[in-house]
Each structure stands twice: as structure tokens, then as C-alpha cells.
Amino acid sequence: MQRYNILWADDEIDLLKPYIMFLTNKGYDITGVNSGSDALEKCEEENFDVIFLDENMPGMSGIETLAQIKQLKPNIPIIMITKSEEENIMEEAIGAKIDDYLIKPINPNQVLLAVKKILDKKRIVSEKTNHSYQQDFQKISMAFFDDMDHNDWVDIYKKLVYWDLEINETENKSMMEVLDMQKTEANVNFFKFIKDNYERWLNNPDDQDRPMLSHEMVREKVLPELQVDDDPVFFIIVDNLRYDQWKMIEPIIADYYTVEEEIPYFSILPTTTAYARNAIFSGMMPSEMAKRHSDIWLNDDEEGGKNNHEDEFLERQLKRYGQNLKMSYNKIIHVNQGKHVIENIHNLLNNKLNVLVYNFVDMLSHARTDTVMIRELAPDEPAYRSLTYSWFSHSPLLDTLKILAEKKIKVILSTDHGTVRSKRPYKIIGDRNTNTNLRYKQGKNLSFDKKNVLVAQDPERFFLPKVNVSSSYVFASEDYFFAYPNNYNHYVKYYKDTFQHGGISLEEMIIPFIKLKAK
Incomplete structure (x- = not known):
């Protein structure tokens, strides 16, 4: 078992011999000194795993010694021991980054537990x-x-x-x-x-034994919030945010909000922006959008951006439910767009509903596929979460949430779909009009092994647009991704271990819906 070195500074160090013997018998090596200056000298000469500092030493006080040790060796854990329970002394010590403190009179077990909490934690x-x-x-x-x-x-x-x-x-x-x-x-x-x-x-939309799906979110969760009172509501969609990524950033948000409601809901298929996010804003399944909003809906085989009309979809949905309210819609792709939202917050508060769509996480997943450096930074799920955490910590979104918390504004935070780390290739053959997504394919005369895929042979039963008479959809399961036989090895090497969406997995389909209440 590893033996740890402890430095103990106290002007009555000789009276602490019973404590020192107790810790020695427990496997710790103790060096005792009776002043702050001696403690500093020892720190320069030797390495210690933890330091005990008496707060009330003559000459250089414990607080002064603490500050100088932190400058000399900032990573050494320090436990302050004090007779005083005065708030200002505690605040000063905590501000100087002590790791723990004990109030006299102390007993040997208290000291042992404090050491274990730091060294054996x-x-x-x-x-x-x-x-x-x-x-x-x-x-x-x-x-x-x-x-x-x-x-x-x-x-x-x-x-x-x-x-x-x-x-x-x-x-x-x-x-x-x-x-x-x-x-x-x-x-x-x-x-x-x-x-x-x-x-x-x-x-069977009346079936009670089913989850909330993408196209039902606004009707079931956002509209009721708009009807509670006259206060504005901010509805924020962070594209491509997995549930584990939400749990990573939740502690940051918890400084400003309490989570009033957390309901992981189910994304529709395909789990992509073009389908799932448009379903959120339109309140319709894709086949309904294609029929009723043919002027702004684009199928997979049509040229153009598939999510350029989210604001129009939302306006039409709100009118369908008799909500003729003042609203705004902002899509944030670049930092400057996020800063513009912050600068314009005062004006946004005059709207009943404000929708903010942040595309960073989706851009991160695509960048990780296409950029070697990002792949190196995020080789696996923990690193991918870490990048999301880092982005959020320094993002205009967090700054926006802080401002809204100060003003006690209602916030609904959600996403359109998640993403899965694709590891195993799955051969499929399609014509040149087949879509390019790696987790689902839509086309005619698709050829594939039917194992480990969900086939929507009749797209209308899945409320998906039927582009051609013989069109079908195929969804990959687990961590599979579709690959064409042509140039197969190059294709597999390029896309293996990339984060993709569009198919069926826990990570893609079960995603967060959060209602935040300002503290």
C-alpha cells in the first residue's frame, strides 16, 4: 500500500504527538513543524501529499502561509485547522482554495477521515x-x-x-x-x-402506451406554457444533443436553474434534422408536411437545405392551434449570431415566444467526421462529451441562460435527435438517387441483408413521404452504418468510429426535454 507524506504545521506541534502516532500507525509519514515559515521551507525542500495548517499561528498566520504555499505548489491539498468559527475566516480560507477544514477540538478519527477524503478518495x-x-x-x-x-x-x-x-x-x-x-x-x-x-x-395516436414523439412536443409541452400567464417563454433547441451530453452540462445550468421537468422523449424516424426537427416545428409527421406544406418541404431527392423553413413551419403550427402571438426565431451557427441574440435580449422579451436553435453540437459531429484534428480531440464518447461541455461552458448560449435566469424567464430546452458512434459497416446497394445518410437509406430497388435493419416497405405506414411508387426506407440498428460495395474499404475506414444519426439506437432516439425554472 502506498505511504503518503503529510506536513503538519502548528505552533503546538509537540502536543499533537498522539495524533501523529495514530496516523503513523495507519500508514502515513508525518513531518511536524511549529510555524508557517518552517512549513514554507519544508515545502521548498520536499514533496508532500497533503498539508495540515493551523489557522492561528504566531508570526505568519495559517491564512498567510496558505496563500504562499498555493503560489509555490498550487496542487498540494491543504486542510485548515482552526478554533474559530467566524464566517469571515472561513470565507477567506475557502477563497484561498483550502481543500477541507477542521474545527478544534479535533479527534484522531476526524483527522484520519479528512486525510482519507483527500488522498484515498x-x-x-x-x-x-x-x-x-x-x-x-x-x-x-x-x-x-x-x-x-x-x-x-x-x-x-x-x-x-x-x-x-x-x-x-x-x-x-x-x-x-x-x-x-x-x-x-x-x-x-x-x-x-x-x-x-x-x-x-x-x-394508433390515441394509444396511451406510447411516448411523446417529436411532432407532439410543441402541442403537448410548449403551448401549455404559453397559456399560463403573460410572461415570455424561451424555447431552445440544441441540435444533436444526446442525453449523456445533457447530463454533462446540467451541473453548469444548475447554478442558475432548477430542473422543473425532465422527460426523455422519443425522436421520430429518421433521426435527422430534416425529419425530426421539422416535425417539432411543424407539429406534423414528414408525410403530412410533404402534403400540406409542399411549398416549403423538400424530399431527400430534392436540391436545397432541408431545414431552412423552421420558422414558417412553427408559425403555421401556432396558427393551426389558434395562437396568434408575437414570436421570434433565431438560428445560431456562429458565435457572432449568439452574441447578437444577447445584445437583442431586451427586445426579445417583448415577444411571447422566442425560439433559439443552436447548431454547434451537430456541427461538432460533422467536423469530427471530416477533420482529423477533431477526431483526435474526440476519439470516443467521454471525449465527445468533454468537447460539448467545453463549448457550452464558454458559449453565448450559457450567457443567454444566465441573463434569462436573472430576469426569471421561463426556459424550455430540448433537442431534435441524438447521435451514435458508428463502428460496424453494413453493405447496401442503391441507385444514384439514394440519399447519402449513413444510418438510413431512402430509395427504390435497395438491396441489402434484412438482418439488423428496420425496413419501411410501405412508407405511408411510417408517415414518411413516398418519393416513388417503389420507394422504401431502411434504418440501421445499434452501431451499424451503411456502406456501398464500391470502394468499400476506403469508405469503411473513413466513417468508422464517427458519430452519425438517422437510425435506431438509444443514443439517437431517447433524448432530453427539459423545463427550467430560474433560481
């Missing part, structure tokens, strides 16, 4: 996390044999995300391989669940 947390996941592993695996509904799948996915984030924080990550296998097993079973139920959900 990672090991203890790792052991506890791994043990707890091992206990939950069996429960999750057994659930796959049950007749689960959509709520059960949401619970399973939440658990998997929770353990993913927890295990990633542990020191040795020894259970990550087991968790990855369980996530794969979960996606195999989730695909079967979607294959068995998705078509029924769409064709």
Missing part, C-alpha cells in the same frame, strides 16, 4: 462505483427479458448513462468494458422493441 470512489455497478448490472440484464414499455426503456437508458458518467470518473475504469458490452446488449434489445412498436405508435 479516488480509490474509495472507484471501488464503491464498481461494486455498485456490479450489483446493478444483473438487474439491468434481467430487465431485457421482461416485456418492457417505453417508460422502462427510458429508465434503462438513464441508468446506463448514469453508470457511463460515474465509471468514467473512476481511477482505473475497470468496469467500462463490461458496461460497453451491456450498452451493446441494450441496443440490440431496444432495436427489437422499436421494430415491434414504432409503427403501432404512429397508427
Whole structure:
């Protein structure tokens, strides 16, 4: 077992011999000094794993010593020991970045626990996390044999995300391989669940045993908020935001908001911006959009941007429900557009509804596919989440949320679909008019192995536009991505381990809907 070195500075260090002997017997090596200046000298000469500082030493006080040690060696954990419970002393010590503090009189066990909390925390947390996941592993695996509904799948996915984030924080990550296998097993079973139920959900809208879908979000969740009072509502869509990415940025948001409601909802198929996000803003499934909004809807085989008319879709939906209200729509792709929203906040508050669409996460996933440097920065899911966290921490979106929190403005935060790390190629053959998406294909005379894919042979049953008489849709499951036989090896090498969307997986389909209340 590793032995740790502790420096203890106290002007009555001789009286602390019982404590020092106690810690020595527990496996710690203690160096005692009786002044702040001696503590500084020892820090220059030797390396220590933790330092105990008495706050009330003659000459250089504990607070002064703390400040100088932090300048000399900023990463050494420091525990302040004080007789005083005065608030200003505590604030000064906390402001100087102490790691813990103890109030006299202290006992040996208090000291031991303080040391363990700092020095053995990672090991203890790792052991506890791994043990707890091992206990939950069996429960999750057994659930796959049950007749689960959509709520059960949401619970399973939440658990998997929770353990993913927890295990990633542990020191040795020894259970990550087991968790990855369980996530794969979960996606195999989730695909079967979607294959068995998705078509029924769409064709039985009065069925209570189904989740909220993309096209129902505004009607079921946004409109009721508009009718509560006269206060403005901000409806924010962060494109391509997975549930695990939301859980990463939630602690930042928690400084300014309480989460009033969190409902992971289900994206429609295909899980892409052109379909899922347009469904949110139009309140319709894609085949309905193609029929009723033919002037602004574009099919896969038509030239032009597929999401250039979201504001028009939303205006038409609001009018359909008798909501003739003042609204704004802003799509933020560049930082300057985000800053413009902040500069214009005062004017936006005059609107009943303000819609903000942030495209950064979607751009990140595409950049990771196309740019070697971004692939290096985000080689896997934890790194991908980390990039999202870093972006959000310094984004105009966070600045906007801070301002809205100060003004006590209602905020609804959601997304249109998630994304999955595509690892396994799946051969498919289509003509030149077949769409290019890697997770779903739409076209005629498609040739493929029917295993591990969902085939919408009759697109109308899936409320999808039927571009040609023989058109069908094919959706990839789990972590598969479609690849053409031509130039197959180059294609596979280029797209393997990239984050894609459009198909069927927990990561793409079960996504966050959040209602935030300012603190």
C-alpha cells in the first residue's frame, strides 16, 4: 500500500504527538513543524501529499502561509485547522482554495477521515462505483427479458448513462468494458422493441402506451406554457444533443436553474434534422408536411437545405392551434449570431415566444467526421462529451441562460435527435438517387441483408413521404452504418468510429426535454 507524506504545521506541534502516532500507525509519514515559515521551507525542500495548517499561528498566520504555499505548489491539498468559527475566516480560507477544514477540538478519527477524503478518495470512489455497478448490472440484464414499455426503456437508458458518467470518473475504469458490452446488449434489445412498436405508435395516436414523439412536443409541452400567464417563454433547441451530453452540462445550468421537468422523449424516424426537427416545428409527421406544406418541404431527392423553413413551419403550427402571438426565431451557427441574440435580449422579451436553435453540437459531429484534428480531440464518447461541455461552458448560449435566469424567464430546452458512434459497416446497394445518410437509406430497388435493419416497405405506414411508387426506407440498428460495395474499404475506414444519426439506437432516439425554472 502506498505511504503518503503529510506536513503538519502548528505552533503546538509537540502536543499533537498522539495524533501523529495514530496516523503513523495507519500508514502515513508525518513531518511536524511549529510555524508557517518552517512549513514554507519544508515545502521548498520536499514533496508532500497533503498539508495540515493551523489557522492561528504566531508570526505568519495559517491564512498567510496558505496563500504562499498555493503560489509555490498550487496542487498540494491543504486542510485548515482552526478554533474559530467566524464566517469571515472561513470565507477567506475557502477563497484561498483550502481543500477541507477542521474545527478544534479535533479527534484522531476526524483527522484520519479528512486525510482519507483527500488522498484515498479516488480509490474509495472507484471501488464503491464498481461494486455498485456490479450489483446493478444483473438487474439491468434481467430487465431485457421482461416485456418492457417505453417508460422502462427510458429508465434503462438513464441508468446506463448514469453508470457511463460515474465509471468514467473512476481511477482505473475497470468496469467500462463490461458496461460497453451491456450498452451493446441494450441496443440490440431496444432495436427489437422499436421494430415491434414504432409503427403501432404512429397508427394508433390515441394509444396511451406510447411516448411523446417529436411532432407532439410543441402541442403537448410548449403551448401549455404559453397559456399560463403573460410572461415570455424561451424555447431552445440544441441540435444533436444526446442525453449523456445533457447530463454533462446540467451541473453548469444548475447554478442558475432548477430542473422543473425532465422527460426523455422519443425522436421520430429518421433521426435527422430534416425529419425530426421539422416535425417539432411543424407539429406534423414528414408525410403530412410533404402534403400540406409542399411549398416549403423538400424530399431527400430534392436540391436545397432541408431545414431552412423552421420558422414558417412553427408559425403555421401556432396558427393551426389558434395562437396568434408575437414570436421570434433565431438560428445560431456562429458565435457572432449568439452574441447578437444577447445584445437583442431586451427586445426579445417583448415577444411571447422566442425560439433559439443552436447548431454547434451537430456541427461538432460533422467536423469530427471530416477533420482529423477533431477526431483526435474526440476519439470516443467521454471525449465527445468533454468537447460539448467545453463549448457550452464558454458559449453565448450559457450567457443567454444566465441573463434569462436573472430576469426569471421561463426556459424550455430540448433537442431534435441524438447521435451514435458508428463502428460496424453494413453493405447496401442503391441507385444514384439514394440519399447519402449513413444510418438510413431512402430509395427504390435497395438491396441489402434484412438482418439488423428496420425496413419501411410501405412508407405511408411510417408517415414518411413516398418519393416513388417503389420507394422504401431502411434504418440501421445499434452501431451499424451503411456502406456501398464500391470502394468499400476506403469508405469503411473513413466513417468508422464517427458519430452519425438517422437510425435506431438509444443514443439517437431517447433524448432530453427539459423545463427550467430560474433560481
